[in-house]
Amino acid sequence: MSIRDKVAVIGMGCSRFGERWDCGPELLALEAFSEALQDANIDASQLQAAWFGSTNPELGLGRSGIGISTALALPHIPVTRVENFCASGTEAFRGAVYAVASGAVDIALAIGVEKLKDTGYGGLPLSGLGVKEKHSSATADGPGIFAQLAHAYMHVHGIKRKDLKRAMAQVSVKSHANGVNNPKAHLRREITEEMVLKAPVIADPLGLFDCCGVSDGSACAILARPEIARELGKTNPITVKAVQVIASNGSELENPDWKAASLPTVEIAAKKAYEEAGISNPRSELGVIEVHDCFSITELVLMEALGLSDVGRAPHDILDGKYNADGSIPCQTDGGLKCFGHPIGASGLRMIYEVYKQLSGDCGERQLTDVRLGLTHNLGGSPPSNVTSIAILGQNN
């Protein structure tokens, strides 16, 4: 069973990301929603179901679907709130895709909203892993737990610290260069390798520029079956080729052969997603990718987990420019989490928004040529224990 080409994206919207002191979650959502309705050329009354992703309900629109339904004045339809760490946006997308693919509804909305800048302090709000965290978990926040990936990677692949630091720096230099061309991005300033290497250490070996920031934002997608898309005037709609959301089951830590330098759950999700999308050679078939660069080391190791770089070779590919906008697999053309921003529940949909725009030829200054397939990826949680989501979109051929 595959959902390949069963669902079309008929409209998308994305708010400007950043420290949006000017608006709360309702207005962020409206900003994205209005753009999507206009893009889809439909009226809100045509929506038949909605999925809503967010991870900090106390700062946002609450724990149910009521908050978003009220903010957007949705037409008394089922609204399901989902939460799956950083994969929440793609999780909302999956719900809407499955609803449309099943035939239960004709047109569905997936929306992610996150208002992170109302806490009164820097950094992310604390989010719970459950009872275990209270009793026995290590004091590891995002930078701490992802920095561990870097130390293990250096050890397993025999890479010197300075060489890995340079490759990680290039990840961020590339994303900043791309972010400059994105008017909706949070950070729009070029940086140099020297700036990255001289920046203060946050969690050894990750420095300031190895970490993405904290942003407010919203993104959404409106989905319909391809025939309905055509009825709405989308003659050649962008379709969903694959959606996979996979939760770790503890096997990383339980496997004595896992050396903490790889992302096994991502590898499994990628295999399933490529199979679902009918992709046999992702390195040549993917025209654009948006991956979960919460930290530069995450993006680096992801290139291997997604099968785009050979194991142990990602630093070389990165330094060779393979993932630059003019490289063979352009990555984070919108600036990525690093520069577009990372409003958690919206991030997956923001990535899909960029891929959709690239496939539609609608990216202005950062438009790539001949993009036929694009991939998005999120990693919610930590390297040893995460929710991985992958979506692949493409031209409907």
Add this chain to the structure above:
Amino acid sequence: MAVAAANNCLRGAGQSSVDSVYFASPSAPFKLRLNSSIVASALGLDESISAVDIGSSRRSGISALVQAGHQAAASGDRDALVVASDIPPNRAGTAGELISGDAAAALLVGSENVIAEIVASYCETVDFVDAYQGATDDTGHQWEDRWIRDEGIFKLIPRAINKLLEKSGISAASIDRFICPAPGNGTTAKLAKMTGISAEAALDNLFLACGDSRCAHPLLLLCHALENAEPGQLILVSAFGQGTEAMLFRATQVCRDFKPRISVDNMLAGGAEETNYFKYLVFRDRVDWDKESRGPVDSPTLLSSAYRDRQFLNNLRGLHCAETRQAFFGNEADYKARQSGGDFQEKSFADSTATILSWSANYLGVSLDPAICTGIIEFDEGGRLIVDLTEADPQGLSVGTAVEMSYRIHGVDASKGFTRYFWKAKPVVPVKTPAGGEQ
């Protein structure tokens, strides 16, 4: 500290069958909750044991030892574990702060293969209030030191020692080691002179080396004396606090073969100097430092849940398969082990060593001792955990660093006052000898 001292004692003693635990401390974490049960469960002792808390006094360590002696004598082949642990609470800038030290000491009391016999014990109880800490105070108070010395120490202690010697029929001159950690320079020597004990017998109270650890101190000095004892030596140990409690020991032939796992001398030689007084104040919570700059920190402990998971949380117990080198922890361990199909056995990893699989040092997160060091560790027998690293210098950490487990405070519920413990990993450091070498 109590768990660490008891672990050191039990591992040094080899096989033992403990059926009672005596925990002495006037600074225990709980007023209502048996503190000795925390120690017992962290040590993985059987739930059929008895456990007793003895507190409220400088002399509670010796009181516990006396009680344990009675218990061991009554129960034949079973051992009693005595642990005294103290963190003297003092206001910043006080003399008490200058002279105090934190410590814990543990002794195993039994009737077989002992390194020293209890010859006699004697106790006097006098409501002499030299120092006190009220029920609602978070630090102690004391009266003038000259009054304490003249009216208390020099009057009450000699009286009790004389009675002990009289009771045991031992002459003061035949005492080989005299332990009396009462405040003041030269106090032990003066008391020896007052009671007829030889000046050579009066042992250094180690206040300058490790501070006065109050109720733990007589036991700490007794451990030190026993580690260096010769067969036949008579050791008199006394503790002052609302009177005097004193014990007399005779070292046996077994003491020749007694090799502590980590001795008091090793401990003193292995210390790391810390000259940052501000850090000390932060550790003692004597400055109102910002714990919430990265968000609210209150996280109430779920007591019913913690109880269900107590084997793991208290004693780091899980299911382990030697063949597949896997370990499962927590509520799902049994299901996972059955699903895996290996030969899984219950095992505590509290005494296990491990190596670091990966690590990080976080300088941005809130900590009273930045950087926050965490890591994924792999036990030598197999099995992994993601843990906090403690006593870890980021400069000295790497993949492959050997670590051992240490029972530590995992968190304190800010609004509920509950201290939560769990195991952290500590880099293994060589045991140091007083001469500066490594053991």
